Amino acid sequence: MSTTQNERLRELLEPLVSSQGLDLEEIEVASVGRKRVLRVVVDSDEGADLDAIADVSRALSAKLDDPDNSSVMGDGEYELEVGTPGAERPLTEHRHYIRATTRLVKFTLNDDSELVARILTVDDKGLDLEVPGVKGRKATARRLDFSDIAKARVQVEFNRKNKSDDIEEEEA
Structure with missing residues (x-):
C-alpha cells in the first residue's frame, strides 16, 4: 500500500507536534521556483505563541534532518515554514468551533x-x-447543527469588544 508524501510527513511529524502541546492542522509541500517549501500549520486551544512556534520549528527541523528520515522529503533542499492558521481560518474540525467560541463566523449552509x-x-x-x-x-x-454547515470561516473584527471592556463598563 503506497502512501502520499503528505501522509508520510503527517505520520512522522504529528507525534512530535503533539508532544509540544500543539495540534498539527495542515501540511503542504509546494514548489516555489526551484525551491520546495514545506508548510506546517499548528495550533492549540490556547493558541500558539511565537515561542511555541519556534520550539516546534526547531524540533521539526531536527526530525526532518535526521538521516533516518531523509526519504520523507526526498533529495534536494527545502525550506520549512511553521505557522498558525491565521485570523480568517476555515473551521473544519470540532475543536476549531470550540476555539472560535465568542468569535463572529460566516457560515455557508448546505x-x-x-x-x-x-x-x-x-x-x-x-x-x-x-x-x-x-x-x-x-x-x-x-441553533445550527453541524450537518447543516457546508463551510465556516472566522471573520476579522476590528471593533470587537473584549469581555474586559464589558467589565469596565459595568464598574463605571
Missing part, C-alpha cells in the same frame, strides 16, 4: 444560504449562535 453569527456554545451536535441584529434590531438566538 442550501447555499449564508449566515454571519457569533458562536456562543458548542456541543457534539452543533452550535448555539447569536445572530447580530440589523438596523437597530436586537440580536437573535439560533
Whole structure:
C-alpha cells in the first residue's frame, strides 16, 4: 500500500507536534521556483505563541534532518515554514468551533444560504449562535447543527469588544 508524501510527513511529524502541546492542522509541500517549501500549520486551544512556534520549528527541523528520515522529503533542499492558521481560518474540525467560541463566523449552509453569527456554545451536535441584529434590531438566538454547515470561516473584527471592556463598563 503506497502512501502520499503528505501522509508520510503527517505520520512522522504529528507525534512530535503533539508532544509540544500543539495540534498539527495542515501540511503542504509546494514548489516555489526551484525551491520546495514545506508548510506546517499548528495550533492549540490556547493558541500558539511565537515561542511555541519556534520550539516546534526547531524540533521539526531536527526530525526532518535526521538521516533516518531523509526519504520523507526526498533529495534536494527545502525550506520549512511553521505557522498558525491565521485570523480568517476555515473551521473544519470540532475543536476549531470550540476555539472560535465568542468569535463572529460566516457560515455557508448546505442550501447555499449564508449566515454571519457569533458562536456562543458548542456541543457534539452543533452550535448555539447569536445572530447580530440589523438596523437597530436586537440580536437573535439560533441553533445550527453541524450537518447543516457546508463551510465556516472566522471573520476579522476590528471593533470587537473584549469581555474586559464589558467589565469596565459595568464598574463605571
